[in-house]
Amino acid sequence: MPDFLQTDRLVLRDFTEADAGLIYELNSDPEVTFYINGGRPIPIEEIEEKYLPAYLGYPERYPGYGFWAAIEKSTGDFLGWFHLRPDSEGPADEPELGYRLRRSAWGHGYATEGSKALVDKAFRELGATRVFAETMVVNTRSRRVMEKTGLRQVRIFHQDWPDHIPGDEEGDVEYALTRDEWARG
Secondary structure, eight states: OOOOOOSSEEEEEEOGGGGHHHHHHHTOOOOTSSSHHOOOOEEEEEEIIIIHHHHHHHHHTTTTTTEEEEEEETTOOOEEEEEEOOOOSTTTTTTEEEEEGGGGGTTTTHHHHHHHHHHHHHHHHSOOSSSEEEEEOOOOHHHHHHHTTTTEEEEOOOOOOOOOOOOGGGGGGEEEEEEHHHHHH
């Protein structure tokens, strides 16, 4: 039985093998992938051989964590995805929050709604001590979602990316929320 989480307007469900086309469609929009790789579409072969197996394998490696397909409750439409996953180089109890939504879902509060649900899951169910998220400094829309979710800016840093993206010279930003801050919130 697939795992799922519900909010007022969303169902976050486990991905299945049948979702490759939805992920491909999402990653074919140059505005959706702009802050990922400069707007280049991600080939279906890469989705099927790399992305989807990683999404499907997360719950086995890290119970409770993973990637979830975001489905709009009222229409059943696929809106994109969310993830909550331990950083491979960091503590297991400090997962990374992430999201990628179709352009048609932007500006409707879905990213904040899904993010809040996953932050709550991290602290209530998974024993997280801290949740963090990262984006480019110039990605103001994503930064605003992080702020509305309750995360606070921690640092600006620079990392190497395989693709040059306009604005990458300004660096990346990390936002985070600790268990104590969440409990007070």
